[in-house]
Amino acid sequence: MQAYIAVDIGASSGRLMLGQQENGKLNLKEVYRFTNGFTLEDSHDRWNIDHLINEIFKGLEKVKQMGINDVKLGIDTWAVDYVLVGEDGKKLEDPISYRDKRTHNAIQKLTSQLPKEYIYEKTGIQFQDFNTLYQLYTENRDLLAKTDKIMMIPDYIGYVLTGNAVTEVTNASTTQMLNLRVGLFDKDLLAEVNVSEEQFPHLVESGTVLGNVSYHWHKQYDIPNVEVVTVATHDTASAVVGTPGSGDRWAFLSSGTWSLLGTELNVPENGLQAFHENYTNEWGAYGTYRFLKNIMGLWIAQSVRHELDDKYSFNELADMAEQVKPFEQFIDINDERFVNPNNMINELQNYCKETHQKVPETPGELFQAIYSNLSLFYANELSKLDEILGYHIDTLNIVGGGSHVDLMNQLTSTLANVDVIAGPGEATAIGNIMVQMIASDEVENIHAGRRLIAKSFDLKKYHPETNKYGDTLSEYQNFIENHVKEMV
Numbered sequence: 511m512q513a514y515i516a517v518d519i520g521a522s523s524g525r526l527m528l529g530q531q532e533n534g535k536l537n538l539k540e541v542y543r544f545t546n547g548f549t550l551e552d553s554h555d556r557w558n559i560d561h562l563i564n565e566i567f568k569g570l571e572k573v574k575q576m577g578i579n580d581v582k583l584g585i586d587t588w589a590v591d592y593v594l595v596g597e598d599g600k601k602l603e604d605p606i607s608y609r610d611k612r613t614h615n616a617i618q619k620l621t622s623q624l625p626k627e628y629i630y631e632k633t634g635i636q637f638q639d640f641n642t643l644y645q646l647y648t649e650n651r652d653l654l655a656k657t658d659k660i661m662m663i664p665d666y667i668g669y670v671l672t673g674n675a676v677t678e679v680t681n682a683s684t685t686q687m688l689n690l691r692v693g694l695f696d697k698d699l700l701a702e703v704n705v706s707e708e709q710f711p712h713l714v715e716s717g718t719v720l721g722n723v724s725y726h727w728h729k730q731y732d733i734p735n736v737e738v739v740t741v742a743t744h745d746t747a748s749a750v751v752g753t754p755g756s757g758d759r760w761a762f763l764s765s766g767t768w769s770l771l772g773t774e775l776n777v778p779e780n781g782l783q784a785f786h787e788n789y790t791n792e793w794g795a796y797g798t799y800r801f802l803k804n805i806m807g808l809w810i811a812q813s814v815r816h817e818l819d820d821k822y823s824f825n826e827l828a829d830m831a832e833q834v835k836p837f838e839q840f841i842d843i844n845d846e847r848f849v850n851p852n853n854m855i856n857e858l859q860n861y862c863k864e865t866h867q868k869v870p871e872t873p874g875e876l877f878q879a880i881y882s883n884l885s886l887f888y889a890n891e892l893s894k895l896d897e898i899l900g901y902h903i904d905t906l907n908i909v910g911g912g913s914h915v916d917l918m919n920q921l922t923s924t925l926a927n928v929d930v931i932a933g934p935g936e937a938t939a940i941g942n943i944m945v946q947m948i949a950s951d952e953v954e955n956i957h958a959g960r961r962l963i964a965k966s967f968d969l970k971k972y973h974p975e976t977n978k979y980g981d982t983l984s985e986y987q988n989f990i991e992n993h994v995k996e997m998v
Protein backbone atom coordinates (compact mmCIF):
# COMPACT_ATOMS: atom_id res chain seq x y z
CA MET A 511 0.00 0.00 0.00
CA GLN A 512 1.65 3.23 -1.15
CA ALA A 513 1.84 5.90 1.57
CA TYR A 514 1.30 9.49 0.51
CA ILE A 515 2.12 12.51 2.67
CA ALA A 516 0.48 15.86 2.17
CA VAL A 517 2.42 18.74 3.63
CA ASP A 518 -0.26 21.40 3.84
CA ILE A 519 0.79 24.73 5.31
CA GLY A 520 -1.63 27.57 5.84
CA ALA A 521 -1.16 31.01 7.29
CA SER A 522 -1.82 29.88 10.85
CA SER A 523 -0.78 26.22 10.94
CA GLY A 524 0.79 23.43 8.98
CA ARG A 525 0.46 19.67 9.11
CA LEU A 526 1.52 16.40 7.63
CA MET A 527 -1.36 14.15 6.62
CA LEU A 528 -0.91 10.52 5.67
CA GLY A 529 -3.15 9.11 2.93
CA GLN A 530 -3.49 5.48 1.89
CA GLN A 531 -6.04 3.66 -0.22
CA GLU A 532 -7.59 0.61 1.41
CA ASN A 533 -10.63 -1.41 0.31
CA GLY A 534 -11.56 1.16 -2.32
CA LYS A 535 -11.48 4.07 0.12
CA LEU A 536 -8.99 6.77 0.84
CA ASN A 537 -7.97 6.87 4.50
CA LEU A 538 -6.55 10.05 5.88
CA LYS A 539 -4.71 10.54 9.12
CA GLU A 540 -3.07 13.55 10.68
CA VAL A 541 0.51 12.66 11.60
CA TYR A 542 1.86 15.98 12.80
CA ARG A 543 0.73 19.56 13.26
CA PHE A 544 2.70 22.74 13.85
CA THR A 545 2.05 26.45 14.11
CA ASN A 546 2.72 29.10 11.52
CA GLY A 547 2.37 32.86 11.56
CA PHE A 548 4.34 35.91 10.57
CA THR A 549 6.35 38.06 12.93
CA LEU A 550 7.79 41.54 12.63
CA GLU A 551 11.44 41.28 11.67
CA ASP A 552 13.48 44.10 10.04
CA SER A 553 10.35 46.28 9.77
CA HIS A 554 8.33 43.69 7.86
CA ASP A 555 5.89 40.90 8.67
CA ARG A 556 7.85 37.79 7.71
CA TRP A 557 7.40 34.02 7.64
CA ASN A 558 9.92 31.89 9.46
CA ILE A 559 10.58 29.53 6.58
CA ASP A 560 13.43 27.61 8.29
CA HIS A 561 11.05 26.78 11.14
CA LEU A 562 8.52 25.38 8.65
CA ILE A 563 11.14 23.19 6.99
CA ASN A 564 12.39 21.92 10.33
CA GLU A 565 8.80 21.07 11.31
CA ILE A 566 8.33 19.08 8.10
CA PHE A 567 11.31 16.93 9.04
CA LYS A 568 10.00 16.46 12.57
CA GLY A 569 6.74 15.27 11.01
CA LEU A 570 8.62 12.89 8.73
CA GLU A 571 10.40 11.44 11.76
CA LYS A 572 6.95 10.63 13.16
CA VAL A 573 6.08 8.88 9.88
CA LYS A 574 9.20 6.71 10.21
CA GLN A 575 8.27 5.91 13.82
CA MET A 576 4.97 4.57 12.48
CA GLY A 577 6.99 1.94 10.61
CA ILE A 578 6.66 3.53 7.18
CA ASN A 579 9.89 3.49 5.19
CA ASP A 580 8.92 4.83 1.77
CA VAL A 581 6.61 7.72 1.03
CA LYS A 582 5.64 10.09 -1.71
CA LEU A 583 5.16 13.64 -0.57
CA GLY A 584 3.54 16.80 -1.94
CA ILE A 585 3.73 20.35 -0.60
CA ASP A 586 1.03 22.99 -0.79
CA THR A 587 0.90 26.38 0.89
CA TRP A 588 -0.82 29.74 0.54
CA ALA A 589 -0.05 31.66 -2.64
CA VAL A 590 1.65 34.87 -3.90
CA ASP A 591 4.62 34.98 -1.48
CA TYR A 592 8.14 34.14 -2.60
CA VAL A 593 11.69 33.62 -1.47
CA LEU A 594 14.61 35.44 -3.08
CA VAL A 595 17.55 33.08 -3.57
CA GLY A 596 21.12 34.29 -4.16
CA GLU A 597 23.90 32.97 -6.44
CA ASP A 598 25.04 30.64 -3.65
CA GLY A 599 21.63 28.91 -3.70
CA LYS A 600 20.68 30.28 -0.26
CA LYS A 601 17.76 32.53 0.63
CA LEU A 602 18.69 36.19 0.87
CA GLU A 603 16.23 36.87 3.70
CA ASP A 604 13.06 35.53 5.26
CA PRO A 605 10.07 35.94 2.94
CA ILE A 606 7.73 38.85 3.59
CA SER A 607 4.07 38.03 4.22
CA TYR A 608 1.36 39.12 1.83
CA ARG A 609 -0.30 40.85 4.78
CA ASP A 610 2.67 43.17 5.20
CA LYS A 611 1.78 46.79 4.67
CA ARG A 612 4.45 47.46 2.03
CA THR A 613 2.08 46.96 -0.90
CA HIS A 614 -0.54 49.49 0.19
CA ASN A 615 -1.30 51.70 -2.82
CA ALA A 616 0.98 49.63 -5.06
CA ILE A 617 -1.90 48.76 -7.38
CA GLN A 618 -2.72 52.43 -7.89
CA LYS A 619 0.93 53.29 -8.53
CA LEU A 620 1.61 50.50 -10.99
CA THR A 621 -1.69 50.86 -12.81
CA SER A 622 -1.17 54.57 -13.31
CA GLN A 623 1.40 53.45 -15.91
CA LEU A 624 -0.27 50.26 -17.13
CA PRO A 625 -4.07 50.21 -17.40
CA LYS A 626 -5.82 47.64 -15.25
CA GLU A 627 -7.77 46.33 -18.26
CA TYR A 628 -4.49 45.60 -20.02
CA ILE A 629 -3.17 43.55 -17.10
CA TYR A 630 -6.47 41.71 -16.66
CA GLU A 631 -6.77 40.90 -20.35
CA LYS A 632 -3.29 39.36 -20.27
CA THR A 633 -3.56 37.50 -16.97
CA GLY A 634 -7.23 37.16 -15.98
CA ILE A 635 -6.06 37.57 -12.37
CA GLN A 636 -7.88 39.65 -9.76
CA PHE A 637 -6.42 42.87 -8.40
CA GLN A 638 -5.19 42.27 -4.87
CA ASP A 639 -2.41 44.43 -3.56
CA PHE A 640 -0.71 41.33 -2.20
CA ASN A 641 -0.22 39.75 -5.65
CA THR A 642 3.42 38.95 -6.38
CA LEU A 643 3.38 41.57 -9.12
CA TYR A 644 2.88 44.36 -6.55
CA GLN A 645 5.14 42.74 -3.97
CA LEU A 646 7.97 42.72 -6.52
CA TYR A 647 7.09 46.26 -7.52
CA THR A 648 7.78 47.39 -3.97
CA GLU A 649 10.73 45.02 -3.46
CA ASN A 650 14.12 46.36 -2.42
CA ARG A 651 16.01 46.97 -5.70
CA ASP A 652 19.44 46.10 -4.28
CA LEU A 653 18.12 42.79 -3.10
CA LEU A 654 16.53 42.05 -6.48
CA ALA A 655 19.85 42.79 -8.17
CA LYS A 656 21.46 40.09 -5.98
CA THR A 657 18.67 37.62 -6.70
CA ASP A 658 19.52 34.62 -8.82
CA LYS A 659 16.15 32.88 -8.45
CA ILE A 660 12.69 33.86 -7.28
CA MET A 661 10.85 30.87 -5.84
CA MET A 662 7.27 30.66 -4.69
CA ILE A 663 6.98 29.35 -1.09
CA PRO A 664 6.10 25.68 -1.83
CA ASP A 665 8.60 25.57 -4.71
CA TYR A 666 11.28 26.89 -2.37
CA ILE A 667 10.47 24.23 0.24
CA GLY A 668 10.62 21.55 -2.49
CA TYR A 669 13.97 22.98 -3.57
CA VAL A 670 15.42 22.89 -0.06
CA LEU A 671 14.24 19.30 0.36
CA THR A 672 15.51 17.96 -2.97
CA GLY A 673 17.93 20.47 -4.48
CA ASN A 674 15.65 20.74 -7.56
CA ALA A 675 13.90 23.97 -8.42
CA VAL A 676 10.72 24.43 -10.47
CA THR A 677 7.88 26.93 -10.70
CA GLU A 678 4.56 25.13 -10.49
CA VAL A 679 1.78 26.73 -12.51
CA THR A 680 -1.22 26.75 -10.13
CA ASN A 681 0.70 28.90 -7.69
CA ALA A 682 2.62 30.84 -10.34
CA SER A 683 -0.66 32.07 -11.82
CA THR A 684 -1.41 33.97 -8.60
CA THR A 685 1.62 36.17 -9.27
CA GLN A 686 -0.54 37.99 -11.86
CA MET A 687 2.43 37.67 -14.18
CA LEU A 688 1.49 34.61 -16.27
CA ASN A 689 0.05 35.26 -19.70
CA LEU A 690 -3.15 33.31 -20.32
CA ARG A 691 -2.67 33.13 -24.05
CA VAL A 692 0.94 31.94 -24.24
CA GLY A 693 0.93 29.96 -21.00
CA LEU A 694 4.23 31.48 -19.84
CA PHE A 695 5.41 34.47 -17.82
CA ASP A 696 4.51 37.72 -19.52
CA LYS A 697 7.73 39.53 -20.45
CA ASP A 698 6.16 43.02 -20.36
CA LEU A 699 4.81 42.56 -16.86
CA LEU A 700 8.09 41.09 -15.62
CA ALA A 701 9.97 44.06 -17.07
CA GLU A 702 7.58 46.41 -15.30
CA VAL A 703 8.79 45.06 -11.94
CA ASN A 704 12.45 44.67 -12.92
CA VAL A 705 12.68 40.91 -13.03
CA SER A 706 13.39 38.51 -15.88
CA GLU A 707 12.02 35.14 -16.92
CA GLU A 708 15.41 33.55 -16.18
CA GLN A 709 15.00 34.44 -12.53
CA PHE A 710 12.14 31.95 -12.25
CA PRO A 711 12.89 28.21 -12.31
CA HIS A 712 11.16 26.54 -15.29
CA LEU A 713 7.39 26.19 -15.22
CA VAL A 714 5.89 22.74 -14.57
CA GLU A 715 2.35 21.37 -14.37
CA SER A 716 0.95 19.85 -11.18
CA GLY A 717 1.77 16.16 -10.92
CA THR A 718 5.45 16.34 -11.94
CA VAL A 719 7.99 14.33 -9.97
CA LEU A 720 10.52 16.69 -8.36
CA GLY A 721 13.03 14.21 -6.88
CA ASN A 722 14.12 12.53 -3.69
CA VAL A 723 14.86 14.27 -0.41
CA SER A 724 18.61 14.96 -0.45
CA TYR A 725 21.03 12.68 1.26
CA HIS A 726 22.32 15.32 3.66
CA TRP A 727 18.87 15.59 5.30
CA HIS A 728 18.96 11.86 6.02
CA LYS A 729 22.11 12.47 8.01
CA GLN A 730 20.33 15.06 10.17
CA TYR A 731 16.94 13.41 10.62
CA ASP A 732 15.76 9.82 10.97
CA ILE A 733 13.21 9.89 8.15
CA PRO A 734 11.82 7.49 5.52
CA ASN A 735 12.82 7.56 1.84
CA VAL A 736 10.85 10.42 0.38
CA GLU A 737 10.03 11.12 -3.25
CA VAL A 738 8.69 14.66 -3.65
CA VAL A 739 5.96 15.18 -6.23
CA THR A 740 5.12 18.72 -7.29
CA VAL A 741 1.38 18.72 -6.63
CA ALA A 742 -1.08 21.58 -7.13
CA THR A 743 1.14 23.62 -4.84
CA HIS A 744 -1.31 26.47 -4.28
CA ASP A 745 -3.47 25.29 -1.36
CA THR A 746 -6.64 26.54 -3.04
CA ALA A 747 -5.80 24.58 -6.19
CA SER A 748 -5.37 21.45 -4.06
CA ALA A 749 -8.62 22.19 -2.21
CA VAL A 750 -10.52 22.34 -5.50
CA VAL A 751 -8.98 19.08 -6.71
CA GLY A 752 -10.15 17.64 -3.37
CA THR A 753 -13.72 18.89 -3.79
CA PRO A 754 -16.14 16.10 -4.74
CA GLY A 755 -18.21 18.25 -7.11
CA SER A 756 -20.32 16.43 -9.67
CA GLY A 757 -22.48 17.53 -12.57
CA ASP A 758 -21.61 20.80 -14.29
CA ARG A 759 -23.41 23.42 -12.23
CA TRP A 760 -21.57 23.23 -8.97
CA ALA A 761 -19.54 25.89 -7.27
CA PHE A 762 -16.94 25.46 -4.57
CA LEU A 763 -16.28 27.37 -1.40
CA SER A 764 -12.91 26.62 0.08
CA SER A 765 -13.47 27.88 3.59
CA GLY A 766 -10.34 28.46 5.64
CA THR A 767 -8.36 31.53 6.66
CA TRP A 768 -9.61 32.80 3.29
CA SER A 769 -12.94 31.91 1.73
CA LEU A 770 -12.47 31.22 -1.94
CA LEU A 771 -15.77 30.99 -3.75
CA GLY A 772 -16.07 30.13 -7.41
CA THR A 773 -16.32 27.47 -10.04
CA GLU A 774 -14.03 25.37 -12.17
CA LEU A 775 -13.83 26.36 -15.84
CA ASN A 776 -12.11 24.85 -18.86
CA VAL A 777 -11.79 28.21 -20.59
CA PRO A 778 -10.88 31.36 -18.65
CA GLU A 779 -13.51 34.06 -18.23
CA ASN A 780 -11.63 37.35 -18.42
CA GLY A 781 -14.32 39.55 -19.94
CA LEU A 782 -15.39 42.96 -18.71
CA GLN A 783 -17.98 41.77 -16.22
CA ALA A 784 -15.49 39.44 -14.55
CA PHE A 785 -13.00 42.31 -14.54
CA HIS A 786 -15.46 44.71 -12.89
CA GLU A 787 -16.38 42.15 -10.24
CA ASN A 788 -12.67 41.42 -9.67
CA TYR A 789 -13.04 37.68 -10.29
CA THR A 790 -9.86 35.75 -10.87
CA ASN A 791 -8.83 32.94 -13.23
CA GLU A 792 -6.21 31.05 -11.27
CA TRP A 793 -4.74 28.10 -13.11
CA GLY A 794 -5.80 24.73 -11.83
CA ALA A 795 -4.51 21.20 -12.17
CA TYR A 796 -5.31 19.37 -15.42
CA GLY A 797 -5.83 22.43 -17.59
CA THR A 798 -8.67 23.96 -15.55
CA TYR A 799 -9.19 27.49 -14.23
CA ARG A 800 -10.45 28.44 -10.80
CA PHE A 801 -12.80 31.26 -11.49
CA LEU A 802 -13.24 32.70 -8.02
CA LYS A 803 -13.48 35.59 -5.61
CA ASN A 804 -11.29 36.02 -2.53
CA ILE A 805 -13.37 36.66 0.56
CA MET A 806 -11.80 37.62 3.88
CA GLY A 807 -13.10 34.38 5.39
CA LEU A 808 -12.37 32.83 8.74
CA TRP A 809 -9.38 35.12 9.24
CA ILE A 810 -11.76 37.48 10.98
CA ALA A 811 -13.16 34.69 13.17
CA GLN A 812 -9.65 33.36 13.93
CA SER A 813 -8.47 36.84 14.91
CA VAL A 814 -11.46 37.46 17.19
CA ARG A 815 -11.07 34.07 18.84
CA HIS A 816 -7.41 34.81 19.45
CA GLU A 817 -8.26 38.23 20.93
CA LEU A 818 -10.61 36.42 23.32
CA ASP A 819 -7.40 34.79 24.61
CA ASP A 820 -8.17 31.53 22.75
CA LYS A 821 -10.53 30.79 25.65
CA TYR A 822 -13.24 29.16 23.53
CA SER A 823 -13.11 26.50 20.85
CA PHE A 824 -14.68 27.20 17.45
CA ASN A 825 -17.46 24.77 18.37
CA GLU A 826 -18.22 26.66 21.57
CA LEU A 827 -18.21 29.95 19.70
CA ALA A 828 -20.57 28.57 17.05
CA ASP A 829 -22.92 27.38 19.81
CA MET A 830 -22.88 30.85 21.38
CA ALA A 831 -23.55 32.42 17.97
CA GLU A 832 -26.57 30.14 17.46
CA GLN A 833 -28.16 31.74 20.55
CA VAL A 834 -28.06 35.19 18.93
CA LYS A 835 -30.36 36.49 16.17
CA PRO A 836 -28.68 36.67 12.74
CA PHE A 837 -28.47 39.81 10.56
CA GLU A 838 -28.48 42.32 13.42
CA GLN A 839 -25.94 44.31 11.44
CA PHE A 840 -24.52 44.31 7.90
CA ILE A 841 -20.76 44.27 7.55
CA ASP A 842 -18.72 44.40 4.36
CA ILE A 843 -16.49 41.50 5.30
CA ASN A 844 -14.11 42.32 2.41
CA ASP A 845 -13.44 45.86 3.53
CA GLU A 846 -9.66 46.41 3.50
CA ARG A 847 -9.75 47.53 7.11
CA PHE A 848 -10.12 43.87 8.14
CA VAL A 849 -6.97 42.70 6.30
CA ASN A 850 -4.58 43.27 9.18
CA PRO A 851 -6.01 45.58 11.85
CA ASN A 852 -4.32 46.09 15.20
CA ASN A 853 -7.40 44.70 16.91
CA MET A 854 -10.12 42.87 15.01
CA ILE A 855 -12.83 43.19 17.68
CA ASN A 856 -12.36 46.98 17.81
CA GLU A 857 -12.35 47.14 14.04
CA LEU A 858 -15.66 45.27 13.78
CA GLN A 859 -17.21 47.36 16.54
CA ASN A 860 -15.98 50.65 15.05
CA TYR A 861 -17.39 49.63 11.68
CA CYS A 862 -20.81 49.12 13.27
CA LYS A 863 -20.61 52.41 15.18
CA GLU A 864 -19.60 54.34 12.06
CA THR A 865 -22.46 52.82 10.08
CA HIS A 866 -24.94 53.42 12.95
CA GLN A 867 -25.71 49.78 13.53
CA LYS A 868 -25.98 47.57 16.58
CA VAL A 869 -22.51 46.93 18.03
CA PRO A 870 -21.76 43.25 18.72
CA GLU A 871 -20.32 42.86 22.22
CA THR A 872 -20.41 39.29 23.51
CA PRO A 873 -18.49 36.42 21.89
CA GLY A 874 -21.82 35.03 20.62
CA GLU A 875 -22.80 38.37 19.09
CA LEU A 876 -19.40 38.80 17.49
CA PHE A 877 -19.44 35.33 15.98
CA GLN A 878 -23.05 35.62 14.79
CA ALA A 879 -22.15 38.94 13.15
CA ILE A 880 -19.19 37.32 11.38
CA TYR A 881 -20.95 34.12 10.32
CA SER A 882 -24.16 35.74 9.15
CA ASN A 883 -22.25 38.35 7.16
CA LEU A 884 -20.00 35.74 5.60
CA SER A 885 -23.14 33.83 4.54
CA LEU A 886 -24.60 37.01 3.05
CA PHE A 887 -21.39 37.66 1.19
CA TYR A 888 -21.39 34.12 -0.21
CA ALA A 889 -25.02 34.37 -1.31
CA ASN A 890 -24.39 37.71 -2.97
CA GLU A 891 -21.37 36.35 -4.83
CA LEU A 892 -23.30 33.30 -5.98
CA SER A 893 -25.85 35.59 -7.58
CA LYS A 894 -23.04 37.49 -9.34
CA LEU A 895 -21.52 34.22 -10.45
CA ASP A 896 -24.87 33.20 -11.97
CA GLU A 897 -24.95 36.49 -13.85
CA ILE A 898 -21.42 36.24 -15.21
CA LEU A 899 -21.77 32.58 -16.17
CA GLY A 900 -25.29 32.92 -17.53
CA TYR A 901 -26.72 29.95 -15.66
CA HIS A 902 -27.82 29.13 -12.10
CA ILE A 903 -25.34 27.34 -9.90
CA ASP A 904 -27.46 24.72 -8.14
CA THR A 905 -25.01 23.19 -5.69
CA LEU A 906 -22.35 24.69 -3.50
CA ASN A 907 -19.66 22.33 -2.23
CA ILE A 908 -18.17 23.77 0.93
CA VAL A 909 -14.82 22.29 1.91
CA GLY A 910 -12.14 23.15 4.46
CA GLY A 911 -12.36 23.89 8.19
CA GLY A 912 -15.32 26.24 7.71
CA SER A 913 -17.41 23.39 6.29
CA HIS A 914 -17.95 22.23 9.89
CA VAL A 915 -19.91 25.37 10.80
CA ASP A 916 -23.55 24.21 10.49
CA LEU A 917 -24.88 27.68 11.09
CA MET A 918 -23.10 29.13 8.04
CA ASN A 919 -23.85 26.15 5.82
CA GLN A 920 -27.57 26.43 6.48
CA LEU A 921 -27.71 30.23 6.24
CA THR A 922 -25.83 30.15 2.95
CA SER A 923 -28.08 27.46 1.49
CA THR A 924 -31.21 29.41 2.38
CA LEU A 925 -29.98 32.87 1.39
CA ALA A 926 -28.54 31.70 -1.93
CA ASN A 927 -31.24 29.15 -2.68
CA VAL A 928 -28.73 26.41 -3.44
CA ASP A 929 -28.12 22.96 -2.05
CA VAL A 930 -25.02 22.88 0.07
CA ILE A 931 -22.80 19.82 0.33
CA ALA A 932 -20.38 20.26 3.21
CA GLY A 933 -17.11 18.38 3.37
CA PRO A 934 -14.54 17.11 3.37
CA GLY A 935 -12.93 19.43 5.89
CA GLU A 936 -9.55 18.19 4.71
CA ALA A 937 -10.06 18.84 0.99
CA THR A 938 -6.70 20.57 0.60
CA ALA A 939 -4.67 17.65 1.94
CA ILE A 940 -6.89 15.25 0.00
CA GLY A 941 -6.37 17.20 -3.25
CA ASN A 942 -2.64 17.26 -2.60
CA ILE A 943 -2.65 13.46 -2.20
CA MET A 944 -4.99 12.97 -5.17
CA VAL A 945 -2.54 14.63 -7.57
CA GLN A 946 0.17 12.30 -6.24
CA MET A 947 -2.10 9.28 -6.72
CA ILE A 948 -2.91 10.30 -10.29
CA ALA A 949 0.78 10.94 -11.00
CA SER A 950 1.54 7.44 -9.69
CA ASP A 951 -1.27 5.86 -11.78
CA GLU A 952 -3.04 4.67 -8.65
CA VAL A 953 -6.06 6.74 -9.69
CA GLU A 954 -6.95 7.16 -13.34
CA ASN A 955 -7.87 10.83 -13.49
CA ILE A 956 -9.50 13.69 -11.59
CA HIS A 957 -13.04 12.40 -12.20
CA ALA A 958 -12.21 9.01 -10.74
CA GLY A 959 -10.40 10.86 -7.95
CA ARG A 960 -13.44 12.92 -7.04
CA ARG A 961 -15.64 9.81 -7.04
CA LEU A 962 -13.17 8.16 -4.68
CA ILE A 963 -13.28 11.23 -2.40
CA ALA A 964 -17.12 11.28 -2.34
CA LYS A 965 -17.10 7.60 -1.38
CA SER A 966 -14.43 7.94 1.30
CA PHE A 967 -15.63 10.88 3.40
CA ASP A 968 -18.89 11.81 5.15
CA LEU A 969 -20.57 14.68 3.38
CA LYS A 970 -23.42 16.65 4.94
CA LYS A 971 -26.29 18.07 2.89
CA TYR A 972 -28.29 21.25 3.49
CA HIS A 973 -31.34 22.42 1.56
CA PRO A 974 -32.79 25.94 1.41
CA GLU A 975 -35.47 26.58 4.06
CA THR A 976 -38.57 28.12 2.56
CA ASN A 977 -39.97 31.52 3.54
CA LYS A 978 -37.08 32.48 5.74
CA TYR A 979 -35.21 35.80 5.88
CA GLY A 980 -37.51 37.48 3.27
CA ASP A 981 -35.69 40.49 1.83
CA THR A 982 -32.56 40.19 3.91
CA LEU A 983 -30.28 39.49 0.94
CA SER A 984 -31.56 42.44 -1.10
CA GLU A 985 -31.34 44.76 1.94
CA TYR A 986 -27.77 43.61 2.35
CA GLN A 987 -27.05 44.21 -1.33
CA ASN A 988 -28.39 47.78 -1.02
CA PHE A 989 -26.32 48.37 2.07
CA ILE A 990 -23.14 47.14 0.39
CA GLU A 991 -23.76 49.20 -2.74
CA ASN A 992 -24.27 52.38 -0.71
CA HIS A 993 -21.38 51.60 1.56
CA VAL A 994 -19.03 51.07 -1.37
CA LYS A 995 -20.21 54.36 -2.91
CA GLU A 996 -19.45 56.16 0.35
CA MET A 997 -15.94 54.72 0.37
CA VAL A 998 -15.08 55.85 -3.18
Ligand code: LFR
Binds near residue numbers: 745766767
Ligand atom coordinates in the same frame (compact mmCIF):
# COMPACT_ATOMS: atom_id res chain seq x y z
C1 LFR B 1 -5.63 30.62 0.78
C2 LFR B 1 -4.80 31.46 -0.19
C3 LFR B 1 -5.63 32.16 -1.23
C4 LFR B 1 -4.72 33.28 -1.59
C5 LFR B 1 -4.27 33.72 -0.25
C6 LFR B 1 -2.98 34.45 -0.19
O1 LFR B 1 -4.83 30.06 1.75
O2 LFR B 1 -3.82 30.69 -0.82
O3 LFR B 1 -5.99 31.36 -2.33
O4 LFR B 1 -5.35 34.29 -2.34
O5 LFR B 1 -4.17 32.52 0.51
O6 LFR B 1 -1.94 33.65 -0.62
